Amino acid sequence: MTDTTKFKSVGLDLKSYDKLNKICEHQRRNIRQQLGLLIDREFDKEEYNKYKNKVTSLGLGAINNLHTRD
Numbered sequence: 001m002t003d004t005t006k007f008k009s010v011g012l013d014l015k016s017y018d019k020l021n022k023i024c025e026h027q028r029r030n031i032r033q034q035l036g037l038l039i040d041r042e043f044d045k046e047e048y049n050k051y052k053n054k055v056t057s058l059g060l061g062a063i064n065n066l067h068t069r070d
Helices: 014-027 031-043 046-054
Strands: 056-059 062-064
Touching (some): 014 031, 031 046
Antiparallel strands (some): 056 062
């Protein structure tokens, strides 16, 4: 059984899933690693600075407790 305090499921349309799989194959990462990398790169942008102290890091790309859009 998956530990829901560490992992969450995300729904993705098939077209986006296929694109993500191609990116993963090209960059030799699994989906979890690739999504984590893409999320981390986006979140590192200056526009997210006000949220950074509200996020608990759980590992590569995993974030927790960011549910509001201030």
